Amino acid sequence: xxxxxxxxxxxxxxxxxxxxxxxxxxxxxxxxxxxxxxxxxxxxxxxxxxxxxxxxxxxxxxxxxxxxxxxxxxxxxxxxxxxxxxxxxxxxxxxxxxxxxxxxxxxxxxxxxxxxxxxxxxxxxxxxxxxxxxxxxxxxxxxxxxxxxxxxxxxxxxxxxxxxxxxxxxxxxxxxxxxxxxxxxxxxxxxxxxxxxxxxxxxxxxxxxxxxxxxxxxxxxxxxxxxxxxxxxxxxxxxxxxxxxxxxxxxxxxxxxxxxxxxxxxxxxxxxxxxxxxxxxxxxxxxxxxxxxxxxxxxxxxxxxxxxxxxxxxxxxxxxxxxxxxxxxxxxxxxxxxxxxxxxxxxxxxxxxxxxxxxxxx
Amino acid sequence: xxxxxxxxxxxxxxxxxxxxxxxxxxxxxxxxxxxxxxxxxxxxxxxxxxxxxxxxxxxxxxxxxxxxxxxxxxxxxxxxxxxxxxxxxxxxxxxxxxxxxxxxxxxxxxxxxxxxxxxxxxxxxxxxxxxxxxxxxxxxxxxxxxxxxxxxxxxxxxxxxxxxxxxxxxxxxxxxxxxxxxxxxxxxxxxxxxxxxxxxxxxxxxxxxxxxxxxxxxxxxxxxxxxxxxxxxxxxxxxxxxxxxxxxxxxxxxxxxxxxxxxxxxxxxxxxxxxxxxxxxxxxxxxxxxxxxxxxxxxxxxxxxxxxxxxxxxxxxxxxxxxxxxxxxxxxxxxxxxxxxxxxxxxxxxxxxxxxxxxxxx
Numbered sequence: 030x031x032x033x034x035x036x037x038x039x040x041x042x043x044x045x046x047x048x049x050x051x052x053x054x055x056x057x058x059x060x061x062x063x064x065x066x067x068x069x070x071x072x073x074x075x076x077x078x079x080x081x082x083x084x085x086x087x088x089x090x091x092x093x094x095x096x097x098x099x100x101x102x103x104x105x106x107x108x109x110x111x112x113x114x115x116x117x118x119x120x121x122x123x124x125x126x127x128x129x130x131x132x133x134x135x136x137x138x139x140x141x142x143x144x145x146x147x148x149x150x151x152x153x154x155x156x157x158x159x160x161x162x163x164x165x166x167x168x169x170x171x172x173x174x175x176x177x178x179x180x181x182x183x184x185x186x187x188x189x190x191x192x193x194x195x196x197x198x199x200x201x202x203x204x205x206x207x208x209x210x211x212x213x214x215x216x217x218x219x220x221x222x223x224x225x226x227x228x229x230x231x232x233x234x235x236x237x238x239x240x241x242x243x244x245x246x247x248x249x250x251x252x253x254x255x256x257x258x259x260x261x262x263x264x265x266x267x268x269x270x271x272x273x274x275x276x277x278x279x280x281x282x283x284x285x286x287x288x289x290x291x292x293x294x295x296x297x298x299x300x301x302x303x304x305x306x307x308x309x310x311x312x313x314x315x316x317x318x319x320x321x322x323x324x325x326x327x328x329x330x331x332x333x334x335x336x337x338x339x340x341x342x343x344x345x346x347x348x349x350x351x352x353x354x355x356x357x358x359x360x361x362x363x364x365x366x367x368x369x370x371x372x373x374x375x376x377x378x379x380x381x382x383x384x385x386x387x388x389x390x391x
Numbered sequence: 392x393x394x395x396x397x398x399x400x401x402x403x404x405x406x407x408x409x410x411x412x413x414x415x416x417x418x419x420x421x422x423x424x425x426x427x428x429x430x431x432x433x434x435x436x437x438x439x440x441x442x443x444x445x446x447x448x449x450x451x452x453x454x455x456x457x458x459x460x461x462x463x464x465x466x467x468x469x470x471x472x473x474x475x476x477x478x479x480x481x482x483x484x485x486x487x488x489x490x491x492x493x494x495x496x497x498x499x500x501x502x503x504x505x506x507x508x509x510x511x512x513x514x515x516x517x518x519x520x521x522x523x524x525x526x527x528x529x530x531x532x533x534x535x536x537x538x539x540x541x542x543x544x545x546x547x548x549x550x551x552x553x554x555x556x557x558x559x560x561x562x563x564x565x566x567x568x569x570x571x572x573x574x575x576x577x578x579x580x581x582x583x584x585x586x587x588x589x590x591x592x593x594x595x596x597x598x599x600x601x602x603x604x605x606x607x608x609x610x611x612x613x614x615x616x617x618x619x620x621x622x623x624x625x626x627x628x629x630x631x632x633x634x635x636x637x638x639x640x641x642x643x644x645x646x647x648x649x650x651x652x653x654x655x656x657x658x659x660x661x662x663x664x665x666x667x668x669x670x671x672x673x674x675x676x677x678x679x680x681x682x683x684x685x686x687x688x689x690x691x692x693x694x695x696x697x698x699x700x701x702x703x704x705x706x707x708x709x710x711x712x713x714x715x716x717x718x719x720x721x722x723x724x725x726x727x728x729x730x731x732x733x734x735x736x737x738x739x740x741x742x743x744x745x746x747x748x749x750x751x752x753x
Contacts, residue, residue: 271595
């Protein structure tokens, strides 16, 4: 057995060890079925149970009631960037977007294929180092929806609270990098979507929580697979879904519930992030990349005094069993991605490494 | 360790045991990296190697040269049904479709959103029990492409050889249920696509082999994710791909190569299918669902003298460790799906079970 190391990768990212062990056992036989989890028909009894319990656990975990559908789709958030406006931005309509990073910009770009995009706020003036003030958003007249990115993986910023859309508009959220990492009032959202590969599972499955009344609004003639209603009516099984990804995601929902749910997840995530931010703030050697009031609990970004030292930090950390700390090329420096499944011990080891590195190179 | 049973499911379907064992070992650590295969960044060195070797092994296995791109996409064949015409059926153009089952019909339905569909032949007159004569196809004037479904999972028919499109048109193939199960002359194809979950891997990853010159033909303004060129230019990593599915598919390509490649796969598939077809033909008790000259090597369909006996056959087979033999509801009877990874021993056990069942109920 090879020893596992601390994996700070931004996604795909570390998964809970008990879930990996369970998945490993299920690969050759799901339960005592004699058929591996990837080999079961998506229409058979055992997979019926897999998908039903994944949905039920998601609903329990996130407090999702009957007003919202829970969908397991493919194509990542990048596919939601166009499915959302294709289905829910009417011809001639406007959607409001808050630009807080390159993913928000990509989402807005796809929406422009289907209607007008109004920028309600942007933090591009300072390279997205902050999240705009909720009170300062400037809405268009009667937008169909307000879209925001709840956590920005690249720079390491996060909304403390979701914005409130103007009357008549629904709230749309790309929650890829902080999905189900803290308590959620889903009743405030028209659509909440996330690729699994940061907080929720392996890449290749996308969680979409969608208010059911919005299913009626699709006016465009779209391919069958691109209509939200297709997937809602067929329980995410219009065609063969990514069965193994849904299985793993379901086991992660269950793991989160067993750990104490989203309140406990938030407590642990706050504690983990504080360990690393404290190490940044204690030493003048490190500079944070994000404004203090916009700091992400998921992606902690920082720099040493020089790009050379940054590179040395990353290399020495890697050698010490702290992997994946290199920052995104557009920001430089370091990024510690510490999603739900990342262990607190890894944050403590990183903080100690940071102190030692500052002492020997400061 | 639970004993594995014979899994005749039509897809997701049985996978090669050595590949499952390898995947099981990689779940907690890919090689000696200390990071599980699902947890590695899609932009890191270890996954670079996973996707590069998957592509290289696919090219070696199927004889794919530089004229074709090999793409790993999401969304199944159902997404190719609209991506193909969205990208490659020009405004005002016509595409020719051969209808050999409900999947062909679904493919043609999605194409009608983008242009005219001409039916070059159909076997719906006899419930798709046969594949039309290649020489009898009636083409439209100057179609953009000719689309066919190489194997029809539901009724159990298969083209012995691909049709030849008229001059100026390219050949498009939905190969979901017989992909890489026999030697392939890819130079005859403009596009060859297959969801993985029958012959090639788990559900959630789609193999698309596409002639590169076609990438220039997309005229419509499409969402970034829906353009073939996006994925070809970015090596299937424009966004986060289904990394684990690509890993498993790659290991299956390697397994097929190690077994002797596509010629050997065809030899084994012919032998396996003959075992079951012989059991059908030997007893007047069983009726095949497909015409003799159109029989599939992948899905063997048959009926007993009555629906009651069919149900009894399925139940007794299940109890004997032969799972997933119930036919599709539109055809009834039984269906033995025996893709690349299905073991020959399972076909022999089924044939013996059929003899015994006919003897005791005939």
